[in-house]
Amino acid sequence: MIGILEDSDSIREVLRRYLELEGWGVREFPRVKDLEEFLANQKDTPGVDLMIMDVMLPDGDGFLASRHLKVRWPNLPFLFLTARAEESDRITGLEMGAEDYVVKPFSNRELVLRVRGLLRRRGEVKSPVSQGLTTWILGDQRLERDESTLEVRLEGARIGLTAAEWTILGYLCSRSPQVLSRGQILQQCLQSVAEGSERTVDTHVKNLRHKLGNEEWIETVRGFGYRFCGNKD
Known part of the structure; x- marks a missing residue:
């Protein structure tokens, strides 16, 4: 379970969608008060495996909140995600015990990799979806999707x-x-990166097919949407 302390609804939504796509559960805290109330009700464990924390919040300071967090749960890892980019702020964050310090604007994929690496080093949790390398076969073609490196390889390339x-x-x-509608793909994959219409889905699928080199990997089901046709190896 990943906790997010962030007052921006849009940023929380982006983070939640990307983390959930990786298989992690997410608990959101728009205010410091919300986080403090949640932690006050926890007994033996903090209820989350990692915290992603903003610094500038409407009802408090993320640095101070992290200090309180460390007092009660000294082994709970956390990272800061903030617009405060000065070197002094970075140093303060790391001195507070943060495992990492990420400055906005940020790359969603990079943040996922940082979270995954942090938890892997801690040995506390693994993404249930990210099982490493997944291989798909279509005819005589072999497609590999590597969750650990966020890479896709076709015939090894x-x-x-x-x-x-x-x-x-x-x-x-x-x-x-399963056949997935354009609306489903839009909601699950594109709204979180502010790319917003069903026509956009068609464009991305067209580009994806071109890169895969074989349109048969992704079938168009007229009137419904798209289906991936590879067979899992």
């Missing part, structure tokens, strides 16, 4: 995908052989 293409491919693979 790496394919460069955008964040949206990576997310769409992962969603289609995870639901195969």
